[in-house]
Structure formats: C-alpha cells, structure tokens
Amino acid sequence: xxxxxxxxxxxxxxxxxxxxxxxxxxxxxxxxxxxxxxxxxxxxxxxxxxxxxxxxxxxxxxxxxxxxxxxxx
Amino acid sequence: xxxxxxxxxxxxxxxxxxxxxxxxxxxxxxxxxxxxxxxxxxxxxxxxxxxxxxxxxxxxxxxxxxxxxxxxxxxxxxxxxxxxxxxxxxxxxxxxxxxxxxxxxxxxxxxxxxxxxxxxxxxxxxxxxxxxxxxxxxxxxxxxxxxxxxxxxxxxxxxxxxxxxxxxxxxxxxxxxxxxxxxxxxxxxxxxxxxxxxxxxxxxxxxxxxxxxxxxxxxxxxxxxxxxxxxxxxxxxxxxxxxxxxxxxxxxxxxxxxxxxxxxxxxxxxxxxxxxxxxxxxxxxxxxxxxxxxxxxx
Numbered sequence: 582x583x584x585x586x587x588x589x590x591x592x593x594x595x596x597x598x599x600x601x602x603x604x605x606x607x608x609x610x611x612x613x614x615x616x617x618x619x620x621x622x623x624x625x626x627x628x629x630x631x632x633x634x635x636x637x638x639x640x641x642x643x644x645x646x647x648x649x650x651x652x653x654x
Numbered sequence: 655x656x657x658x659x660x661x662x663x664x665x666x667x668x669x670x671x672x673x674x675x676x677x678x679x680x681x682x683x684x685x686x687x688x689x690x691x692x693x694x695x696x697x698x699x700x701x702x703x704x705x706x707x708x709x710x711x712x713x714x715x716x717x718x719x720x721x722x723x724x725x726x727x728x729x730x731x732x733x734x735x736x737x738x739x740x741x742x743x744x745x746x747x748x749x750x751x752x753x754x755x756x757x758x759x760x761x762x763x764x765x766x767x768x769x770x771x772x773x774x775x776x777x778x779x780x781x782x783x784x785x786x787x788x789x790x791x792x793x794x795x796x797x798x799x800x801x802x803x804x805x806x807x808x809x810x811x812x813x814x815x816x817x818x819x820x821x822x823x824x825x826x827x828x829x830x831x832x833x834x835x836x837x838x839x840x841x842x843x844x845x846x847x848x849x850x851x852x853x854x855x856x857x858x859x860x861x862x863x864x865x866x867x868x869x870x871x872x873x874x875x876x877x878x879x880x881x882x883x884x885x886x887x888x889x890x891x892x893x894x895x896x897x898x899x900x901x902x903x904x905x906x907x908x909x910x911x912x913x914x915x916x917x918x919x920x921x922x923x924x925x926x927x928x929x930x931x932x933x934x935x936x937x938x939x940x941x942x943x944x945x946x947x948x949x950x951x952x
Contacts, residue, residue, distance in 0.1 A: 600941035605775030
C-alpha cells in the first residue's frame with residue numbers, strides 16, 4: 582500500500598469521477614440553492630455531464646496503461 | 655474566515671456582506687471538525703497559480719463557516735461561473751472536467767490528510783453563509799458522529815474482474831446439471847439434440863452467472879471483515895484492458911493501522927487460477943461514506 586500512497590498524486594480519474602459525482606455528504610439545504618435567478622448546477626450536474634459525451638473519452642484516456650495512474654494489480 | 659458564532663438566542667452571526675452579495679456564492683468542499691485546521695493550509699489554496707487558469711475560483715483562499723463543533727470548508731466563487739451554460743462550456747474545454755474534479759479533490763484530500771472530512775460531491779454552491787448554517791444546524795450531531803467514525807480511516811476502491819470464458823469452462827466441468835445435459839446430448843437424436851443444446855446453453859449461462867455472483871459476494875465479504883464499512887456499487891458494462899468482465903465495484907473504509915492486512919487479503923482474493931483479477935485505488939477521502947447512514951436523521 583505504501584507504493585499506492587506514494588502514487589496518490591496520480592489518482593485514477595475514473596474512480597475519482599465515481600466518487601466526486603455520485604457520492605458525498607448531502608445536507609437538507611442543498612436542494613434550495615438558487616439565488617437571484619441564477620440557475621445553479623448542483624442537481625443537474627450529473628445530467629449535464631453525461632450528454633456532453635465526455636465520459637467515454639475520459640474513461641478511455643484514464644486507462645492505467647496509458648496514463649501510468651494509480652492502479653495496482 | 656466567515657464567523658458563525660451562535661448568540662444567546664441561538665441565532666448565527668456572520669458578516670452581513672455575505673447576505674447581500676448576489677454575485678458571489680460559496681463553493682462547498684465538505685465538513686470537518688471545527689478549530690483544528692491551520693490558517694496557513696486554508697490560505698495556501700488561494701496562492702497564485704500562474705501555470706494554469708483558474709478552476710473553481712481557486713485564486714481565493716479557503717474559508718470556514720463554523721457552527722458549534724463543525725466547520726464547512728468553502729471558497730468564494732462567482733455565481734455566474736456555475737450557470738449551466740457557463741459550466742457546460744468549461745466541460746467542453748480540453749481537460750475541463752478533469753481539471754474541475756481534481757481541483758475539488760485536491761482540497762478535500764489536503765484536509766483528509768490532516769483530519770477527517772465529510773467530502774461534498776462536485777458542484778455544490780451555496781448562495782450565502784446563512785444557507786450553509788441552516789443546512790448544518792439540524793444535522794450537526796449526526797455529522798459529528800459521522801466524522802468521528804471516519805477517524806483514522808481511508809477509503810479504498812476495489813474492482814474485481816473475471817475472465818468469463820475461463821470461469822464458464824470451469825463451471826462446465828464442475829456443474830453436475832451441465833455434465834448431465836452434455837451426456838444426454840451426446841446420445842440424443844437430432845430433434846432432441848436441438849432442444850438439449852438450448853437447455854445446455856441456458857444451464858451454462860445460469861451456472862456461470864451464479865459462479866460470478868458467488869465470487870463477487872465472497873470477495874466483498876472477505877474484504878468487509880477488514881473494514882469498518884463497505885459499499886458495493888452497481889457494476890457497469892465495462893471491461894478492463896484485457897476485456898475481462900467487472901463483477902464487483904466496491905468501496906471499503908479501512909483503518910490505516912490494518913492497511914497491510916487489507917492489502918494481503920486483496921491479493922488473496924485476486925486468484926489468477928480462478929480467473930479473477932483485482933485493481934484497487936486509494937487512499938481516498940471517504941467520499942462513499944459521507945452520506946447519511948440508514949435510519950440516521952440529518
């Protein structure tokens with residue numbers, strides 16, 4: 582694991598996306614965020630990310646062999 | 655720092671400018687315990703970064719919105735940057751999404767290295783400090799309990815892949831029902847052979863799926879015994895570089911003092927002779943264990 586710790590700076594983007602978009606602390610107030618007619622992204626982010634077609638490209642780019650990222654076998 | 659002291663009427667007090675500024679909001683990174691983050695750490699995230707463009711308002715220092723024992727880690731951002739159109743444009747830029755998630759994770763990770771943090775998901779922006787306080791207040795005790803549970807732990811991500819063909823072959827050799835059908839098929843006339851072939855195919859598919867499920871469940875259970883919490887995610891129709899099938903995608907909250915035992919168990923689970931292979935990444939801040947637990951009121 583020490584090796585993996587040392588390589589944490591090059592984290593796997595796919596695992597990062599899994600966590601950062603799908604997971605995280607949720608507070609009751611998070612759903613009431615708009616102000617002054619600014620339509621904030623919060624709940625729409627996942628919906629927003631998927632249609633732009635970036636994820637397949639990123640998943641491809643995130644192949645460990647290509648990027649030398651932190652994936653240990 | 656945005657002050658959020660609580661007065662005798664139990665009402666939060668903070669800088670009035672936060673309320674009237676409708677051009678800026680607070681990007682929310684997560685919740686940590688109050689009072690132990692060094693100001694130098696918070697300020698360091700606002701340091702000038704001339705080598706790359708600004709992401710998530712990172713020319714501003716981190717700030718804390720504090721309430722009793724908790725501190726929300728936030729950064730002042732332009733609300734206009736978080737309009738869907740503006741955000742979509744950013745995602746279309748080269749490496750835009752990657753820069754965004756890494757910027758968010760850099761902050762969460764820096765705090766996680768020092769003390770437990772309940773990370774927020776990407777893209778949560780509060781209009782003003784009062785909104786954050788309102789959200790924190792009813793959840794305070796539950797959030798504090800959750801933070802204490804994360805003490806001394808890291809999250810590890812596990813992907814278990816199976817060589818489906820190889821496992822199907824093993825199942826074909828070992829499964830009595832499959833062998834019985836094979837024997838019948840060898841002696842059957844053409845009409846019945848057609849029927850038996852279909853039956854054999856179905857039986858083999860079901861037995862293979864059961865074998866894959868068993869491997870996934872066994873691995874999850876074995877690794878769970880070395881963690882304080884575990885979470886299996888739905889696997890996606892994706893194969894690894896060798897086109898093996900991902901049969902388990904899971905996160906484990908592992909105490910740092912038993913990380914070597916956990917790693918040993920991971921290696922044991924990835925038995926190549928069984929047609930299995932593991933990948934794991936970490937240590938991560940506890941993104942997967944930050945949400946409320948079953949039955950917990952927040």
